[in-house]
Amino acid sequence: MRQLIAGNWKMHTTLAEAAALAAALVAAVRPAPPPCDLLICPPATALAAVAGVLAGGPIALGAQDCHSAAKGAHTGDLSAPMLRDAGAAWVILGHSERRADHGETDALVRTKAVAAAAAGLMPVLCVGESEAVRAAGRAEAVVAAQLAASLPNGFAGAVAYEPVWAIGSGRLPTAAEVAAMHAALRTALVARRGEPGGAVRILYGGSVKPDNAAALLALPEVGGALVGGASLAADSFLAIAQAAK
Ligand code: PEP
Numbered sequence: 001m002r003q004l005i006a007g008n009w010k011m012h013t014t015l016a017e018a019a020a021l022a023a024a025l026v027a028a029v030r031p032a033p034p035p036c037d038l039l040i041c042p043p044a045t046a047l048a049a050v051a052g053v054l055a056g057g058p059i060a061l062g063a064q065d066c067h068s069a070a071k072g073a074h075t076g077d078l079s080a081p082m083l084r085d086a087g088a089a090w091v092i093l094g095h096s097e098r099r100a101d102h103g104e105t106d107a108l109v110r111t112k113a114v115a116a117a118a119a120g121l122m123p124v125l126c127v128g129e130s131e132a133v134r135a136a137g138r139a140e141a142v143v144a145a146q147l148a149a150s151l152p153n154g155f156a157g158a159v160a161y162e163p164v165w166a167i168g169s170g171r172l173p174t175a176a177e178v179a180a181m182h183a184a185l186r187t188a189l190v191a192r193r194g195e196p197g198g199a200v201r202i203l204y205g206g207s208v209k210p211d212n213a214a215a216l217l218a219l220p221e222v223g224g225a226l227v228g229g230a231s232l233a234a235d236s237f238l239a240i241a242q243a244a245k
């Protein structure tokens with residue numbers, strides 16, 4: 001399966017900036033398609049506009065979160081059907097920034113993943129350990145437990161392994177640590193889902209940049225990357241995409 005390079009724009013870009021960045025990506029991939037699947041996840045305010053820019057092209061569109069209910073009295077929230085309606089095909093769920101900022105638990109992430117699937121959205125389900133957990137030698141056990149508790153039955157989407165301490169920090173786990181974690185996640189996915197678990201792409205996320213992407217993307221069981229900061233410029237995002245297998 002082709003690797004998936006996903007850009008998480010977080011709480012960045014005005015409407016005009018989002019449309020311009022998406023247009024730059026579209027213009028670049030038309031003559032030179034990258035050797036991977038591409039996904040961009042702008043803020044929700046820009047989804048519909050960016051959907052228009054991406055229409056008919058190869059770059060997929062995703063949201064950064066959804067509510068677990070399809071509709072209702074939830075001021076300020078957005079449901080999976082609304083995001084689908086705005087043009088999203090994917091949704092990032094359980095990002096560590098949402099777990100930290102909004103107290104999201106594995107159980108909540110699981111209900112969101114169920115809601116996403118019901119609306120036809122593919123989740124990018126994020127898991128990852130804190131620095132203290134890694135230092136205590138418990139990273140694989142903690143991340144496996146996170147996955148077990150947040151993965152819904154019948155899951156179809158991607159999983160993103162994002163060590164919390166590597167996000168936005170410029171620090172990376174070693175190649176051996178990434179490979180070991182991805183192997184553990186693959187084992188857990190296959191144990192849980194059987195054969196379809198072997199096809200779930202496991203993305204690495206955390207300070208992926210053009211100069212480290214090729215080495216990360218060459219590791220076994222790394223099915224792509226979830227990119228934050230470096231996805232905010234077309235050049236760096238596309239350079240990462242060109243490093244895909
Ligand atoms: C992220 O937001 O998921 C992320 C990995 O950010 P960064 O690439 O900036 O570390």
